[in-house]
Each structure stands twice: as C-alpha cells, then as structure tokens.
Amino acid sequence: MARVWLPYADLEEAARRLGGLPDGLEVDCWTADTDETPASTAEVEMVVLPYLRPGSERVLAGLPALRVAQTLTAGVDDVAPYVPAHVTLCNAAGVHDASTAELALALMLASGRHLDEFARHQEQGRWRRRFGTALADRRVLILGYGGIGAAIEARLRPFEVASVTRVARRARTEPPVHATTELSALLPEADVLVVIAPLTDETRGIVDAAALARLPDGALVVNVARGPLVDTDALLAETSSGRLHAALDVTDPEPLPADHPLWHVPNVLISPHVGGASTAFFPRADRMIAEQVRRFARGEPLANVVRRPS
Numbered sequence: 107m108a109r110v111w112l113p114y115a116d117l118e119e120a121a122r123r124l125g126g127l128p129d130g131l132e133v134d135c136w137t138a139d140t141d142e143t144p145a146s147t148a149e150v151e152m153v154v155l156p157y158l159r160p161g162s163e164r165v166l167a168g169l170p171a172l173r174v175a176q177t178l179t180a181g182v183d184d185v186a187p188y189v190p191a192h193v194t195l196c197n198a199a200g201v202h203d204a205s206t207a208e209l210a211l212a213l214m215l216a217s218g219r220h221l222d223e224f225a226r227h228q229e230q231g232r233w234r235r236r237f238g239t240a241l242a243d244r245r246v247l248i249l250g251y252g253g254i255g256a257a258i259e260a261r262l263r264p265f266e267v268a269s270v271t272r273v274a275r276r277a278r279t280e281p282p283v284h285a286t287t288e289l290s291a292l293l294p295e296a297d298v299l300v301v302i303a304p305l306t307d308e309t310r311g312i313v314d315a316a317a318l319a320r321l322p323d324g325a326l327v328v329n330v331a332r333g334p335l336v337d338t339d340a341l342l343a344e345t346s347s348g349r350l351h352a353a354l355d356v357t358d359p360e361p362l363p364a365d366h367p368l369w370h371v372p373n374v375l376i377s378p379h380v381g382g383a384s385t386a387f388f389p390r391a392d393r394m395i396a397e398q399v400r401r402f403a404r405g406e407p408l409a410n411v412v413r414r415p416s
Contacts, residue, residue, distance in 0.1 A: 313336040342367060
C-alpha cells in the first residue's frame with residue numbers, strides 16, 4: 107500500500123478537510139512546523155509540500171521511494187532544484203487564481219486611488235484629498251496569460267477598462283493571445299502592465315530597462331508573479347523619477363531588505379508576497395489535494411504535471 111505525506115496537523119484534520127481519506131493509501135501528516143519529519147522517510151512515495159514553509163522542499167532528496175512531489179504553489183522555480191530527476195513534479199495550478207487575481211486588482215485600485223497614502227494620513231488624523239487614477243478607460247496588458255491571467259481579466263471587466271491585451275509564451279487565437287516576442291511593440295499602448303508569468307530562464311528579467319522605457323508616462327507596473335521577472339534597478343530608476351508607478355507583491359531580492367530604497371519611493375506600493383495567502387486558498391487547496399491523492403491511489407494520470415521523470 108502506497109504511503110503519502112499530507113500537509114495537515116493530524117489524520118482527523120486531513121479526513122475532515124478532504125472529505126475522507128482515499129482507499130489504498132497510508133497517510134502521514136507533515137506540516138514542517140518543526141525540523142521533525144514522519145518516520146516513514148524510506149517508504150513515502152508522494153509528498154504534498156506544506157504551504158508557506160520555505161525550506162521544506164529540502165527533505166525531498168532524502169526520500170528514496172519518492173515518486174511524486176506536489177506543491178501548493180503555482181510557481182515551482184524555488185522547489186524544482188530539490189526534486190530528484192526520477193520524481194514527477196506537480197504544481198497547484200488553479201488553486202491561487204481567485205486569491206492572486208483579487209490581490210492584483212486590489213493593488214491596481216489602491217495604487218491608482220492613493221489608498222496607501224490615505225492610510226498613512228489616517229494615522230496622523232489628516233484630511234487631504236488627491237485626484238486619483240481610475241481603472242476605467244485604462245489599457246491593460248497582462249504578461250503571462252494562464253489561469254491567473256484569465257482570472258485577472260475576468261475581474262477587470264466590471265471596471266470598464268478600455269482594453270485588455272494578453273501576452274504569453276506562445277501566441278493563441280481563442281482568445282487572442284500575443285507571443286512574448288511581440289511584447290516590445292505592445293508596451294507603448296499599455297497604461298497598466300500586469301506581470302503574472304512563471305519564472306523561467308526565458309522570462310527572468312523580461313521586464314528590463316528597455317521594456318520599462320517603452321511604457322507610456324504614468325503607466326503602472328503590477329507584479330504578482332516573481333520578483334526576478336522585473337529588473338529592480340531599472341524599476342527603481344523609473345519610479346524614483348516619477349515617470350512610472352509600481353504596485354508589487356513580489357520583489358527581487360525577497361524579502362526586500364529594510365534599507366532598500368524601493369521602500370521609500372512615494373509612487374511604489376509593496377505587499378509582502380501574499381497573493382495566494384487568503385481564505386480563498388484553503389478550500390481550493392483541499393479540493394486539489396483530494397483529487398490528486400485519489401488519482402495517485404488509483405494509478406490514474408496526475409493533474410498539473412510540470413516536470414516528468416527524466
């Protein structure tokens with residue numbers, strides 16, 4: 107009987123949240139809250155890595171029977187180097203769509219309507235009006251049109267944006283999606299650039315100084331993907347000058363050091379990589395885990411495979 111590690115406090119919680127435990131599997135619970143792991147390191151064949159537990163992926167190399175590593179993140183760039191070549195790696199595509207899309211909209215709205223500034227004024231008891239920038243009539247470019255990109259677009263529609271331009275690694279026709287090779291030509295027509303592409307060798311630094319320079323004056327850069335997709339020094343230069351604005355859930359480096367000048371640029375809004383960290387995460391993660399472990403127990407094809415054994 108195959109053994110799996112699930113990211114719950116105990117079997118009772120696992121059964122409650124998953125609607126029961128699947129037949130044909132032995133289950134151990136592992137939350138990575140301490141350095142201790144279950145005693146079944148020699149037998150475990152599937153591990154669902156705990157969410158927001160940096161370093162938990164380091165245990166994977168010491169599990170000789172491991173066949174499947176399942177993350178609870180959409181991006182796997184930080185986990186992939188620790189997954190042995192013979193192990194199937196799966197991500198949590200779909201789990202974070204709602205939460206991350208919601209934060210992307212919140213960052214756009216908060217930046218445009220100066221909510222961060224007003225919050226600081228509230229602490230001082232200051233009543234100071236400012237004219238804001240609405241999402242209405244703005245041209246939005248979504249760089250990285252997967253599940254989260256589509257969820258962002260769906261949430262933009264009620265805000266009466268002027269247009270949404272979709273960009274992904276490969277061009278598609280339904281809906282129309284441009285290839286990243288066209289990005290440079292598209293940037294001058296974008297009032298809001300939303301970065302939600304995966305971090306790969308091809309996308310690292312894709313929003314560099316040249317790309318930022320092609321954005322029109324007053325444009326907003328929103329990054330809810332990974333910090334290294336955007337050149338930090340170039341973004342700092344453009345925002346410090348006042349030409350561009352930025353709303354960032356991710357940075358490079360991350361965490362952003364306390365003395366980093368990006369913290370103090372007036373037209374930069376920063377949140378601490380919390381795109382997926384909301385109440386929307388739990389029910390979606392539980393549904394994904396339940397389905398994936400049942401597939402594993404039945405020997406069925408797994409969902410969200412991002413790397414197969416080599």
